Amino acid sequence: MKAKFQIAALILAVVMPVFASAQFILGGEFRPRAEYRHGFKSPATTDMDAAAFISQRSRLNLAYKNEKMRIGFSLQDVRVWGDVAQLNLSDNSFSVHEAWGEYFITPALSLKAGRMELVYDDARMLGNVDWAQQGRSHDIGLLKYENNAWKFHAGMAYNQDKEQMSGRVYTVAGNYKTMQLFWANYKKENLNASFLFLNNGKQDTEEDGEILSYPTRYSQTIGGTATYLLKPITFNASIYKQLGKEIGNKDMDALMLAFNAKWSITQEFSFTPGFEYLTGTSQREVLEPGFNQNNSFNPFYGTNHKFNGHMDYYYVGNHINSVGLQNIYFKVNYGKNRFSAGADLHLFSAAADIIDQENPSQLMDKNLGQELDLYIGYKLADNVMLNAGYSQYFATESTIALKGGSTDETSNWAWVSLTFKPEFLKY
Numbered sequence: 001m002k003a004k005f006q007i008a009a010l011i012l013a014v015v016m017p018v019f020a021s022a023q024f025i026l027g028g029e030f031r032p033r034a035e036y037r038h039g040f041k042s043p044a045t046t047d048m049d050a051a052a053f054i055s056q057r058s059r060l061n062l063a064y065k066n067e068k069m070r071i072g073f074s075l076q077d078v079r080v081w082g083d084v085a086q087l088n089l090s091d092n093s094f095s096v097h098e099a100w101g102e103y104f105i106t107p108a109l110s111l112k113a114g115r116m117e118l119v120y121d122d123a124r125m126l127g128n129v130d131w132a133q134q135g136r137s138h139d140i141g142l143l144k145y146e147n148n149a150w151k152f153h154a155g156m157a158y159n160q161d162k163e164q165m166s167g168r169v170y171t172v173a174g175n176y177k178t179m180q181l182f183w184a185n186y187k188k189e190n191l192n193a194s195f196l197f198l199n200n201g202k203q204d205t206e207e208d209g210e211i212l213s214y215p216t217r218y219s220q221t222i223g224g225t226a227t228y229l230l231k232p233i234t235f236n237a238s239i240y241k242q243l244g245k246e247i248g249n250k251d252m253d254a255l256m257l258a259f260n261a262k263w264s265i266t267q268e269f270s271f272t273p274g275f276e277y278l279t280g281t282s283q284r285e286v287l288e289p290g291f292n293q294n295n296s297f298n299p300f301y302g303t304n305h306k307f308n309g310h311m312d313y314y315y316v317g318n319h320i321n322s323v324g325l326q327n328i329y330f331k332v333n334y335g336k337n338r339f340s341a342g343a344d345l346h347l348f349s350a351a352a353d354i355i356d357q358e359n360p361s362q363l364m365d366k367n368l369g370q371e372l373d374l375y376i377g378y379k380l381a382d383n384v385m386l387n388a389g390y391s392q393y394f395a396t397e398s399t400i401a402l403k404g405g406s407t408d409e410t411s412n413w414a415w416v417s418l419t420f421k422p423e424f425l426k427y
Contacts, residue, residue: 022066026425029059039411041312042403043395054081057133074098078133108147121194121225127303151185170203177203193226219244219252234262246294254279254297272331280324280352296321309346309371311391324351338379346371370394388416
C-alpha cells in the first residue's frame with residue numbers, strides 16, 4: 001500500500017507542474033423556454049389555433065488552454081418537452097455544437113480549426129443565433145492575428161456531406177458549399193471599426209438536355225461597421241454591398257445601410273432611435289421579360305432575431321429574395337442591479353415594389369405594418385437568469401400580400417425562459 005501511495009505521489013509531482021501552466025473549465029447551460037405563438041413569423045390566419053410548447057437547450061461546455069493551444073468542446077441536446085416517449089431508448093436531439101482547436105504560432109498569431117461559432121461585430125452578417133435553442137456553428141479554419149488595437153482574421157470553409165470516392169456534389173440543403181472570409185478590426189479609445197469581406201459559394205443545378213451539372217455560384221459581401229462613443233451618445237453605422245452570382249445564375253446587386261444612436265440619459269436608462277435599409281427585388285421588374293437579377297440583400301449567417309423585430313417576420317429563415325425592408329425603430333431600455341426591461345417599436349415598409357396579385361398592373365402600399373416588443377429580465381442568482389417577453393404585430397394588406405394571413409386576426413407571441421449557466425469545475 002505504501003508503494004502505491006509513493007507511485008501516486010510521483011505521478012502528481014510530474015503532472016501538477018503541467019496543469020499549473022494550463023487552465024481547464026467544465027461548464028454547462030440549461031435553458032427551458034415556454035412559448036405561446038399566434039402569428040409568429042407570419043400573420044395569423046382566420047380561425048388559427050395558437051401554438052404552445054416548452055423547448056429546452058442543454059449544453060456541456062469544456063475549455064482548455066495553455067501557452068501554445070486552446071481547445072473547445074460544446075455538446076448539446078435540444079428538444080421539446082414530450083417529443084419522445086418516457087421510455088425511449090434513443091432520439092436525435094443530441095449533437096456536437098462546437099469542437100475546435102487553436103494553435104498559437106506566436107502569442108499574436110494563431111491557427112484555429114474545427115466546428116465553431118462565428119460572431120463578428122454586431123452579428124449582422126456572422127453570428128451564433130443564440131436565441132435559437134440549437135444555435136449556429138460552422139466547420140471552418142481561421143488564421144488569426146490579434147495585437148494591441150488591431151485584429152485580422154482570414155477563414156476558409158469547404159463542405160461535403162460525406163467521404164466520397166469520386167465527385168464533389170453537395171446535398172445538404174441550406175448550407176454553403178464553400179466560404180471564405182477576411183475580417184479586420186481596429187479598436188482604440190472611443191472608436192471601434194471593422195471591415196468584412198465574405199465570399200459565399202452555393203451549389204447550383206444546371207440542366208443541358210439530359211446532362212446535369214452542379215456549378216458553384218459565388219457572391220461577394222463587402223462592407224463594415226463602426227461605433228463611436230461621444231458621451232452620452234454612442235453612434236453606430238453599417239454598410240454592406242453584395243455583388244456576384246446567386247442561385248439560378250442571377251446577377252446579385254444589393255445594399256444594406258443601418259444607423260442608430262444610443263443616448264444614455266442616465267446610467268440606468270437609454271433611448272435608441274435607428275434606421276435600417278435592405279434593398280429588395282421589385283415584383284414588377286420580375287415580370288419583365290429577360291429580367292435575371294437579384295437585388296435583395298441577404299444577411300447570410302447573422303443573428304437576425306436581434307434585428308427587425310423579435311417576432312422574426314424578416315430574415316429569420318424567411319423574406320429572402322423578397323422586396324427588402326425599411327425599418328425605423330425606437331428602443332427604450334432600463335437596467336439596474338438585477339433587473340432589466342425594454343420596449344422596441346418597429347415601423348416596417350418594403351424597399352421595392354409590391355404588386356397587387358388580383359390586379360398585377362397596380363402597386364400596393366409599401367407599408368408593412370408595425371411591431372411592438374416588450375421584454376424583462378431578472379437575475380435570480382449568480383448564473384441563473386429569468387427572462388420574459390411579449391410581442392404583437394400589426395399587419396397591413398401589404399403584409400398579407402407577402403406572407404398570407406388576415407388583418408382581422410391578432411398576431412402575438414409571448415415567452416418566458418429560465419437560464420442556468422453552472423461552472424462545474426475550474427482548474
